[in-house]
Amino acid sequence: MQPLSHLDSFVRTADAGSFSAAARQLGITPAAVSKNVARLEAGLGVRLFQRSTRRLTLTEGGERLLHEVRGALTTLTDAVNGIAEQDRQPAGTLKVSMGLAFGRTYVVPLLGEFLRRYPAVLPDWHFDNRQIDLIGEGFDAAIGGGIELTPGVVARELARIHIVAVAAPDYLAGRAVPRHPSALAAFDGIVRRSSPTGRVRAWVMRNARGEEAAADMRPRVIFSDPEAMCQAALMGLGIALLPMPFALPWLHSGGLVRVLPGWWADGGPLSLYYPSKKQLPARTRVFVDHVVAEFRAQDFARRVLGA
Template sequence: METFSSIECFVRSAEVGSFAEAARRLSLTPAAVGKSVAKLEARLGVRLFQRSTRSLTLTEAGQLFLSQVSASLTNIQNAVAHLANAQGRPAGTLKVSMGTVFGRLYVVPLLGEFLRRYPEINPDWHFDNRQVDLIGQGFDAAIGGGFELPPGVVARKLAPAHRVLLASAEYLQEHPAITEPEDLQHHDGILIRSPQTGRVRSWQLTGHSPQHCRPLTLKVRMTMSDSDAACATAAQGLGIALVSMPFAANYLEAGTLQRVLPDWYIDDGSISIYYAEHKLLPGKTRAFVDFIIEQFAEQGLGQRFSAI
């Protein structure tokens, strides 16, 4: 068991390049992680890391050892997690990442029902609009859209990721009519910065036919890092907002905002739930994935989030 613990300390340290960060993720002290790795090196008779005051890098032997034990360690931990349940039910800490406002609006309201079904699961939910390193940061699952799919991660589609143009009735009454996408160049835009790059992306508007596309020519009047804030700004009559349907839906249904060019939208892929690809998925993760897919289907969120 001591050797297993030492191997886990070694693998996590190699993944993040730091004893201190590995210690944080393992709920240990940096000294304890360093000591555990040193014991493993002594047992193997080789140096696994080159250490300096600022960096921690694998030796050639360390790289070889990591390639041999990393996958096995994951399989063992998943097998333990799969069996570690109370009275046959999924149990354990469930670490999930999701967008801040999206999570609050559509995932947090599901928490009560989820815990009634799985009372032995302890949610550890992180709200962030940036893509996380699902495997490297130890997340069981993530919910979001437009994420790159790294090796070892699978995605299950929950809903389309459509973006639409919104404005208040006041703004539309006081500004030139908009009947074609080209008319947008004369209007003030409220656009969202990418959380990854901090920049405003270039978009293509899609009509009823996927082949019928036009560039978005909306002038950048202001930028926001939050879609709900962009909707609230548009509701003040300050411009036309381009936002995702999950954030637009409540404003549209309340009549606070209106679709601009309702026959046009931006297709940004899918909103999905992401998790590590394992033959033996931990029971807590499988329960959460199946529950979220079920709830999105029952509540018709896929249809609600569609701009078509």
Template sequence: MESFGSIECFVRSAEGGSFAEAARHLSLTPAAVGKSVAKLEARLGVRLFQRSTRRLTLTEAGKLFLEEVSGSLTTIQNAVANLASAEGRPVGTLKVSMGTVFGNRYVVPLLGEFLKRFPDINPDWHFDNRQVDLIGQGFDAAIGGGFELPQGVVARKLAPAHRILLASPEYLAKRKPVVAPEDLSVCNGILIRSPQTG
């Protein structure tokens, strides 16, 4: 794994066209930047720059490496800056999946107070009655039942979910009594089907 400092020296040198320009940006000496880039080249086993007395020019390998790492470097720098500026406060996007009824009834009423308490959180809340792939879809949390939990994911019981079967007295008066679950197969009804199992 290459050090963050060496990669940053490489990117700044490529952007500025010289070790001196990168050194000014990084508050280092040009010699320190040059040495860091040389170590990076040695570890990678390729030349990243063609050096002349006036300018640095990227080699083909250098161009390819720069394309691969420059976006990631910006992402890492932004992440470090966000953590540093947060001063220990929660910050960033909180992506949560929850059922529509539960979310509307119990979570949405708490949103105003939540945002007052945690103003640096950007809620990305998904109200949907379906299972989600917590890891694959990038969810931080999910509220619901029937999730297959990947290894390392923690679950906590919030409350029991009760299902109640209802029928009007008029409907029941015209049918044989329902005494066992199998008796429901001959009843008319408005059913909620699981999209996963049918």
């Protein structure tokens, strides 16, 4: 059986992309990390990395090993840390995935108070709009919408995300104001292509009276990123159907205005995902509690309602 220190060095190097970065995380020298990985390769009889002067890349065997051991190694590390943390402050690397713009706007501002309370926690946050494998990729938590609830993953809903129609005041100037979603067909549309499916998103809008209508627009531009859609709307290129968290800052500033106020589409829940372990690491537990409490204190769920 390979020593855990060898496997830990391998996983950290694969995640960090270099022996030096892994060494900083482990608190040892790059030479020691390299030696641990070399001993692991010798013991397995498999080359795990392709080495060059510029970077390390995983071989096919390295990819397979990483997939197999990452989750188990995280479980063992969490169990050890959980026992140690019973008598001290939460500590360790906190690996979290979140969307690019959403993370910068709504989660990063929570970091100062979190670090003041838990100085021994090291946030390792990944800003990416892709769907992740929470367990398989060794994340402590993720924030987003539409993440598949695979076995071993639980979700705490932070809010329901409503999709609303917005545009720059200059774009609407001199145009007849639409009164019904069906009228959007006469306007330039800033529409979204779904990254997972590759299809242009179609929305059905509703109002407080329970009426529903399709929001079909004449595509002027198609983007896969809601932040880019927001920027295009600010430029006056057309009407965009945006999730409220992206539109909200610009609605407050006046850069964008609501089109069809009182109509919205349901974008599903925004949730905080984390592994359903019996001994959840203290760093993950306090992060979940902190985010949930802060979002509740800011009345986030009400602010992103489209009604």
